[in-house]
Amino acid sequence: MTRMLIVGGTGRVGTAVAAQAVERGHEVVALSRHAPAEGSAIPGVRYVQLDLLTAVDFDEAMEGVDVLVDTTDGVSRASGRVFTQGSANLLHAAARWGIARAVLLSIVNVDRCNLRYYRTKTAQESAYRESVLETRIVRATQFHDLVTGVFRTGAKGGIVPAFGGVRLQPIAIDDVASILVDTAEGAGRAETTFTVGGPEVLSFREMAAQWKAATGSRGLVLRLRMPGAIGAFWRSGGALIPEHAVGLITYRQWLQARERA
Numbered sequence: 001m002t003r004m005l006i007v008g009g010t011g012r013v014g015t016a017v018a019a020q021a022v023e024r025g026h027e028v029v030a031l032s033r034h035a036p037a038e039g040s041a042i043p044g045v046r047y048v049q050l051d052l053l054t055a056v057d058f059d060e061a062m063e064g065v066d067v068l069v070d071t072t073d074g075v076s077r078a079s080g081r082v083f084t085q086g087s088a089n090l091l092h093a094a095a096r097w098g099i100a101r102a103v104l105l106s107i108v109n110v111d112r113c114n115l116r117y118y119r120t121k122t123a124q125e126s127a128y129r130e131s132v133l134e135t136r137i138v139r140a141t142q143f144h145d146l147v148t149g150v151f152r153t154g155a156k157g158g159i160v161p162a163f164g165g166v167r168l169q170p171i172a173i174d175d176v177a178s179i180l181v182d183t184a185e186g187a188g189r190a191e192t193t194f195t196v197g198g199p200e201v202l203s204f205r206e207m208a209a210q211w212k213a214a215t216g217s218r219g220l221v222l223r224l225r226m227p228g229a230i231g232a233f234w235r236s237g238g239a240l241i242p243e244h245a246v247g248l249i250t251y252r253q254w255l256q257a258r259e260r261a
Contacts, residue, residue, distance in 0.1 A: 003027040004184055005065040005099070007090065008072040009047070010036045012145065013105060016177035017069055018045050024181060031061045052086030053078075058093035067101040067184045068094055068133070072124075080120035087124050091131040101190075102133040103183045105176070108141050108195055108241050113233040125193075134190045136183050140176045141169040141197040141239055141247075144254045147204075151211045155219035160212060162205040163226040165235040169242065170207070171198035172249035179246070198247040201240055207251055214255035 004021050008014040009030025021028045022044045029046045030036075036047060048061040052072075070090070072082055094102065104125065111122045128135045147170050154161045179196055188194055202210075208221045226234060233239065249257075 014071040062097040083120040083124035137193040160219040169197040171247040175247040197241040
């Protein structure tokens, strides 16, 4: 049995990783700035509240930990500091405690996009590679949740955005969580970056049609141009990795399961 420290352990991915790790019989400590939302705490998980930017004492979180799994996320400017300064604080503490291995969740082709969020995630990858911990990085394609959030937000104004020239390879968080736990258990070579994608490549229009069918939305599917660095990156195919389509749950299957829940 391994003791895993899940950083960002109350977020969407962190919660899924913690649940799967407990199910496999591991001890789990979930580290986050926030306590789990009411009713979302996972039995068997020990929760520790701590801010990576200001923490000076990691003892409660790191005692007896064998492997660290970093699922930190966020798009605010403060998140950028978490990926850089916060990661440095975390890794220094992990080294002092003798934690041998680390797994970091990142984004497919993160170093090919000039978006600020991607730049700070790239810096986070570098911090892990330069640390003394045996590090494995898992780069994943966009989550089903991200695409759905775009549609849901637009539909509030009567429009379901279908960004022209953009194809994505969305992956389910549960699939990514399974891969992260496998990696934390030692799957794959050390000091390696793994790239994982969803089971199919879809245009935004195809995903919009599937979302409308699943939700019954009456929003008008409208072709739009995705602006900025992320739009250029997605149109270039930077978010695609079809040769590593390891995810099992399609977008349609995920939508159907979500609507039934």
